[in-house]
Structures are given as C-alpha cells and as structure tokens.
Amino acid sequence: MPTDVEELLDALAADPGREALVHRDRRIHAGELVRSVHRLAHVLDGRVRPGTVVALLAGNTPEALVARMAVNLLGAGIAQPHEGLSAAARARIVVDVEAAVVLADADAAAAAEPVLARLDGPAALWLGAHGADPDVLAEADGAPASPIRDRARPHDVEQIRHTGGTTGHPKGITYTFDHHRRGAEMRRRLTGLGADGGGDGDGGARLLVATPVAHVGGALADRTLASGGTVVLQDGFEPGAFLAAVARERITHTFLLPPLIYRLLDHPDLDRTDTSSLRSVVYGGAPAAPRRMAEAVERIGPVFAQFYGQTEAGGISALTPQEHSRPELLGTVGRPLPTTEIAITDADGRPVAPGGRGELWVRTGMEMDGYWKQPELTAATVVDGWVRTGDVARQDADGYLHLLDRVKDMIVVVGGHVYTTELEDLLMEHPSVRQAAVFGVPDDDGTETVHAAVVAGSPAPDEDELTALVAERAGDMYVPRSVEFVERIPLTGVGKTDKKALRAELAAQPR
Known part of the structure; x- marks a missing residue:
C-alpha cells in the first residue's frame, strides 16, 4: 500500500x-x-x-x-x-x-x-x-x-x-x-463536517499557511496539495501581510489560533480588505473567547469552524460554521466527532455525574504512537486506548463540550480552584478588553494567587473596573490580586499564549 x-x-x-x-x-x-x-x-x-x-x-x-x-x-x-x-x-x-x-x-x-x-x-x-x-x-x-x-x-x-x-x-x-x-x-x-481545513475533495482550495509547517500548517498543506489545491506560504504571521495575501491571492482556506484571530480583528486594515474569497477559517489549538469570535463572524463572515484536538489524541470535537450563528455555543468546542468517544473523570479516573467537571479522556482511533523514547509517560497518558487529555471539561445536556482549563493551569486558591479559561473569557466580556491571560503565582502557604494580564482597547478600563466585574460575576475567589495592562500577550512559536514568558516579563518589570 x-x-x-x-x-x-x-x-x-x-x-x-x-x-x-x-x-x-x-x-x-x-x-x-x-x-x-x-x-x-x-x-x-x-x-x-x-x-x-x-x-x-x-x-x-x-x-x-x-x-x-x-x-x-x-x-x-x-x-x-x-x-x-x-x-x-x-x-x-x-x-x-x-x-x-x-x-x-x-x-x-x-x-x-x-x-x-x-x-x-x-x-x-x-x-x-x-x-x-x-x-x-x-x-x-x-x-x-x-x-x-x-x-x-x-x-x-x-x-x-x-x-x-x-x-x-x-x-x-x-x-x-x-x-x-x-x-x-x-x-x-x-468529510462534510466542515471542520477539517478544507482540502479533501476541494480542488479549487487556496490555502494560506502562516503558522508553522512543522505543525498543523504542514498537515493542511499536504491535504490541500493532494486534493488539487494551491498552498500559499508565509514566513510567519503578521496581520497586515496576512490580510494582504488573502486579498491578493484570493485565499479560500486558512488555519489560525484564536490569539492570531484577535490580532486580525484589531488591525486597521481588516475593514478595508476584501476577504470575500474566504470559505473556511478553521481555528483551534487554544481557548477562544466567545465575544471575540462573535465579532469575527460579524466582521469577516460565517466562515469559521472550530476544531478541537490534541497532538497526542487526534481530532476530538468540532463546532461547525452553522453553529457559529448561535452565540450561546461560542463558549464550547462543539460536539464530539462521530469517530470519538469521550469520558469525563474524577482524579481517580472514575466517571463524574452527567454535567459534572473532570478530566477529559478520549478514544479517537488516531492516538499517537507514543512519546519519543518515554514509555512511562506514554503509559501514563494512553490508558487502555484512552488518551488522558489533561483538559478539564464538562459536557452539557445537548452534547456540547465546554473546556474549562488545563489540569496543570488550574489555580489552587484558598477555598477551591480557579479555572483560568473561565476567568479569561469573563475579562474579555468587557468591551474594552481585547485579550487576556490569567496565571497563578505560588504563595507561601502552598496555594496560589491569581494574576491577569490584559491588552486594552480604547477607552481603557481601570483595574478596579475589571476586578469589580469579576467579583460580581464569579465571586471573590476569582478576583485577580493584580491586573497588569500590557501592549501584547506573548505567544509561543505556534501561536499559543506563552504564560512562562508572560510571568517572566511581568516579574522583570519595576514595581
């Protein structure tokens, strides 16, 4: 074969x-x-x-x-x-x-x-x-x-x-x-889910790759080339150059991480760029803020599809373009793919009650072949064909998955746990917050304190305004000890929020 x-x-x-x-x-x-x-x-x-x-x-x-x-x-x-x-x-x-x-x-x-x-x-x-x-x-x-x-x-x-x-x-x-x-x-x-990047059976696809070809970009490039399409390569993501390429090359398909979509929305060229050729913008790889994705659909069009998966597990769930017309679904990662089984478990690997929160385990049929020369880590991650995703999730009565946090990113505070994704989404509900990142800092008593970094629009909110919003909507446990206003949230090479770099940058700032 x-x-x-x-x-x-x-x-x-x-x-x-x-x-x-x-x-x-x-x-x-x-x-x-x-x-x-x-x-x-x-x-x-x-x-x-x-x-x-x-x-x-x-x-x-x-x-x-x-x-x-x-x-x-x-x-x-x-x-x-x-x-x-x-x-x-x-x-x-x-x-x-x-x-x-x-x-x-x-x-x-x-x-x-x-x-x-x-x-x-x-x-x-x-x-x-x-x-x-x-x-x-x-x-x-x-x-x-x-x-x-x-x-x-x-x-x-x-x-x-x-x-x-x-x-x-x-x-x-x-x-x-x-x-x-x-x-x-x-x-x-x-085929037909509308969430696989466009390429299979689509000979007219023109795919713009501005994320690393070493990751998702390369897989989508292969699929587009195999199905008769054209791949336009950019050396990296810069929102102005990206928009110019969409118009110049009549791009039909692309893949972006949510923080990169936010940078497009905040770029002055967006509203004067012809994006009418776009048929599919697949996004994933990081949590997406519902308010900002609703803005993206309104300004760019009904072309967005969310695909949730992991390098270790393969494809897990999808939120189709049609489902993006329902604002209440934009805080989810869609419903599991037909090929995926899921289980939401407690710390001991036992299923939680329906609607409960726990670690998401998945069986996709496309699990990794293992971590390179790390058999013990492989055995701890893939258990009887199930991949422990490390994501905290719940599934609602309609079958939609809600990702709450990474297990490692949950902040253990006095009185419970703060889920960083929930708090980031809440901060970004403020109309003047363009992007937010939440992280924990160890405290002397073995717990952590909550801190946030925010990219603000105009007019900029003040810290008291944001902490009051959090206190009202989520309670005092979620209120950040500090809110730092930054010009840009640092990203990793693949476009995810780099919280290690963010902690280091904020720690280096004079107090």
Whole structure:
C-alpha cells in the first residue's frame, strides 16, 4: 500500500501544470515540485536510511516541504523543531531524536546556525548555498527525477512532532507511516463536517499557511496539495501581510489560533480588505473567547469552524460554521466527532455525574504512537486506548463540550480552584478588553494567587473596573490580586499564549 507521501506525489504528478506552491515571489507548479522531491531523494539516498530520523532546521519554505517529502520517501522520519523555540531548545530536540542527519535550510541560516553551534553530531547538509558547506539542492539539480518508492515500512516513524512547550520542554510525539495512512482513512469518514481545513475533495482550495509547517500548517498543506489545491506560504504571521495575501491571492482556506484571530480583528486594515474569497477559517489549538469570535463572524463572515484536538489524541470535537450563528455555543468546542468517544473523570479516573467537571479522556482511533523514547509517560497518558487529555471539561445536556482549563493551569486558591479559561473569557466580556491571560503565582502557604494580564482597547478600563466585574460575576475567589495592562500577550512559536514568558516579563518589570 502506498504511503501518504507517495499518494500526495501521485496526485501532484497527475496535474503537473497546476500552481502548487506560492512563496514570496516564487510560483511553483505541481510537476516542478514532484521533480524536486525525487531529485533530492536521489541525492540523500544512502545518506538517509529507512528507520532513522532526520532533523530539519527550516521555516515555512518550499524547501522545507520538499525535504520532508524526500526524507519520508526514503523511509526515514522527520523532526522539525519550529523556529519559535530557543536555539537551546531546538538543539536539545535534535539530540533527543538522535538525528542521523541534520538538514538546514539556507533561507533560515540565521536561526539554524545557533542550533548547529550547540551540536556535536554530524555536520549539517544545507538546502541552498551556505559558504563552503555542502549544498544538496545544487547536487539535486543534476540528479535524476525518476521516482523512488517502497522504502517506508508501516511501523517506522514518519514524523516526530513536538508539543508547543508551554508547560515545559517540548515532548516528542511519534507518528508512524501506518498512523498517517489511518489518518487519511479517518478524514474520508469525516468529510462534510466542515471542520477539517478544507482540502479533501476541494480542488479549487487556496490555502494560506502562516503558522508553522512543522505543525498543523504542514498537515493542511499536504491535504490541500493532494486534493488539487494551491498552498500559499508565509514566513510567519503578521496581520497586515496576512490580510494582504488573502486579498491578493484570493485565499479560500486558512488555519489560525484564536490569539492570531484577535490580532486580525484589531488591525486597521481588516475593514478595508476584501476577504470575500474566504470559505473556511478553521481555528483551534487554544481557548477562544466567545465575544471575540462573535465579532469575527460579524466582521469577516460565517466562515469559521472550530476544531478541537490534541497532538497526542487526534481530532476530538468540532463546532461547525452553522453553529457559529448561535452565540450561546461560542463558549464550547462543539460536539464530539462521530469517530470519538469521550469520558469525563474524577482524579481517580472514575466517571463524574452527567454535567459534572473532570478530566477529559478520549478514544479517537488516531492516538499517537507514543512519546519519543518515554514509555512511562506514554503509559501514563494512553490508558487502555484512552488518551488522558489533561483538559478539564464538562459536557452539557445537548452534547456540547465546554473546556474549562488545563489540569496543570488550574489555580489552587484558598477555598477551591480557579479555572483560568473561565476567568479569561469573563475579562474579555468587557468591551474594552481585547485579550487576556490569567496565571497563578505560588504563595507561601502552598496555594496560589491569581494574576491577569490584559491588552486594552480604547477607552481603557481601570483595574478596579475589571476586578469589580469579576467579583460580581464569579465571586471573590476569582478576583485577580493584580491586573497588569500590557501592549501584547506573548505567544509561543505556534501561536499559543506563552504564560512562562508572560510571568517572566511581568516579574522583570519595576514595581
């Protein structure tokens, strides 16, 4: 049975003249993309062996996609630590995965060089000219373009995707070649939900990828290319450039995290940009504020679909575009997918009463193959086929899931627990609060105190106004000890709120 990469290349080869990739001023047709993959695979053959892992230091470039496909064709796995991590963290990932080969994109040399300087392993092979170092792309120019096939074994690792690192050093999550095959079958079963990113069966899709291709962006790019669409790559997310690309390239589909949607809403170009081409804006990866999502639907249109899933678990639930017309549902993550079973449990793993709060366990059929070389952590996370998500949730009488917090982000205060997501949503109900982040700081008695950071609009509220709102709506236990007004909430490289960085920034401020 062909691998997902072979199926993708076959789909591209079937229509070689169509525009496949757009990056800066480059426009790459499908046939050119296929030839580039096979030529690079011939150059790497022998250097890259089946069953090994290759580390890729690259950003959102065509070369990153070509390198990943070429490595997978040779039966090897790929690990691409995203550029939003520190050089030390990226170097540690390369060491963790025991990379047999390191590929570095010359386009990202400034970010790759500090990583390589921390490694004692094999010298990098460069994708593009980099001084006197070997340039495998130049070698590939003279290599044959004949297909390389059948190197991958079903149970070998195809990809190691690392978590965002918001609660510690990123964990490596492994997917085998067989896992990706099962994923394609699962997507075919879910076609029509309107929450999978647009691509399956949609040959006219034009996908804008401004989040890392090392994560969700790469998966959606593959799906769009395989179904006859075009992928427009941006080096990173900047709201003005994003909006300009939507209008210029007539973008139909994209994926964003909620904090990035808020930045679009707050950008002065939004209301003068033609976004009429958009058919699907899938969002997920972080909690979404109901008031701001209602604003997004009103200003951009009924194109939003929320998809809740985890790197460890796969897809869990969806809130369709039609359901976004009901404001009372915008505080949920939708209903479980038809392929997903859920259980909400207490601290001992026992089911809670209907409507009760507890940790969400899921069984999706698309669970990870395990954490990279961490069997004990894998066994603690995947129990009899159930993934412990670490999310605190409840399910209402209509079947909609409400995410209340991460288990690790719950703030233990005197008298109970404060759920950070609930408090963030409450603060953002104030019309002058554009974004909010809530976190706990350890106290001397073993509990924590609640603190909030707020991005304010105009007119800006004062701290007393916000704490009074919280006291009235949620009670004194939820009232933050301090509310700091900041210009921007720091985000991780994949677009989630970076509470570690936020704590550090606020701690460094003079008092």
